[in-house]
Amino acid sequence: MQPELGIFFYFTLLIVTTQASLFNLAPRSLRTYRNLHSRDADNTVSVNVASCACGYYVPETKETFTHRITLNPSALDNSNIAASLSKQGWAISNWVQTSKPKNIKYSPSNLKYNSNAKALELIVSGGPASRSTINSAEISTTIDKILYGSFRFNVKASSVAGACSGLFYYKDDNHEIDIEILTSHIHNTTTQKDGIPKPGVQLTVQPLTENQAFKNYKVVPFDGRFDPTKGYHEYRFDWLKSGVKYIVDGNSYGTYTRFIPKTAGTVLINNWSNGDPYWSAGPPLQNSILSVRSVDIYYNTTDTTKIAAWKAACKKASYKKVCSVPRSKSG
Structure with missing residues (x-):
């Protein structure tokens, strides 16, 4: 990911995510996106929860949600x-x-x-x-x-x-x-x-x-x-x-x-x-x-306990681990 694109995603997620104020991201921090699905199959890739510690990015909505x-x-x-x-x-x-x-x-x-x-x-x-x-x-x-x-x-x-x-x-x-x-x-x-x-x-x-x-x-x-x-x-x-x-x-x-x-x-x-x-x-x-x-x-x-745990996990992941959610499957 190019630095300019990473910074764009950083500010986009800060602005549009409903709970963006909870991120408390360090300046210039960049996100690493991990796709939840393989490119050639509908099955979910085995991704450790820690890999999604900072949330789940939904491309169609341009929003990141904190939990799954x-x-x-x-x-x-x-x-x-x-x-x-x-x-x-x-x-x-x-x-x-x-x-x-x-x-x-x-x-x-x-x-x-x-x-x-x-x-x-x-x-x-x-x-x-x-x-x-x-x-x-x-x-x-x-x-x-x-x-x-x-x-x-x-x-x-x-x-x-x-x-x-x-x-x-x-x-x-x-x-x-x-x-x-x-x-x-x-x-x-x-x-x-x-x-x-x-x-x-x-x-x-x-x-x-x-x-x-x-x-x-x-x-x-x-x-x-x-x-x-x-x-x-x-x-x-x-x-x-x-x-x-x-x-x-x-x-x-x-x-x-x-x-x-x-x-x-x-x-x-x-x-x-x-x-x-x-x-x-x-x-x-x-x-x-x-x-x-x-x-x-x-x-x-709005669960304050879950929010606190999410903030701590995201901080531990250096604010970089967000999973990219696949688009809806066609029938």
């Missing part, structure tokens, strides 16, 4: 999924959500590791439509102080109708960034009734207050693009101060700039049904499975 969370299903122990998920920074939900017309029960038993697919499966249980409670599945990051970042989910949706698969940031109902796939409304095959969601991927940034207009919502049709039930696809959103950009398989699906959350929260993945014909529909007559191949989250945090 991954979900690697192939490293899960099927005999104790909860413990092995916890080691990776994830927790399993176990509670009943009161809902209409049917309640949703997030059950740990509805999570399975599929060794053949090397994927974590979130299951909405199949059964009779007369059920009053629908067994579903949900996981969340154990850290609940995530503020801004690049969030990437490599998943395959179910072809079984009657479920809602969600990939999202959440603080509360007015601080929420959603990617949702409704398995009853995937393709344009029939004319939709009034109030029924249009087929496609549902992209929503919720209003920041209850009285704000519901502006940040749109549906991007799958038809002519890809089939989410066939193969794994990368669904991604980049959440910055300036806006939320949606990307699927490397293709931009739009950017929202209004009502952008500025509050730290958690990241969740769920698959559920409550039988509501105007959203999840269902319940499914047979198991409807969201299959998760991997998750990569590069983020900043």
Whole structure:
């Protein structure tokens, strides 16, 4: 790297990174970028965490994020999924959500590791439509102080109708960034009734207050693009101060700039049904499975303990070790 280019990156990262004030970089210090992925493969290169001590640079956003969370299903122990998920920074939900017309029960038993697919499966249980409670599945990051970042989910949706698969940031109902796939409304095959969601991927940034207009919502049709039930696809959103950009398989699906959350929260993945014909529909007559191949989250945090540890590690690395994050994969 030429000195002029190194200095440019130094000042760029200082200015645009949300937590740039935490760097306390020595004058004229230069960064060494380490690519997390090989040039000829999709697999992550074995990079010691110390090599990324100063963060993760996302070229498309021109920002460096301080921390990373991954979900690697192939490293899960099927005999104790909860413990092995916890080691990776994830927790399993176990509670009943009161809902209409049917309640949703997030059950740990509805999570399975599929060794053949090397994927974590979130299951909405199949059964009779007369059920009053629908067994579903949900996981969340154990850290609940995530503020801004690049969030990437490599998943395959179910072809079984009657479920809602969600990939999202959440603080509360007015601080929420959603990617949702409704398995009853995937393709344009029939004319939709009034109030029924249009087929496609549902992209929503919720209003920041209850009285704000519901502006940040749109549906991007799958038809002519890809089939989410066939193969794994990368669904991604980049959440910055300036806006939320949606990307699927490397293709931009739009950017929202209004009502952008500025509050730290958690990241969740769920698959559920409550039988509501105007959203999840269902319940499914047979198991409807969201299959998760991997998750990569590069983020900043408001957790003071994590910030202090990051500052110390970056200082020990002479402020030089930043990993360069690859662009989204194409489907």
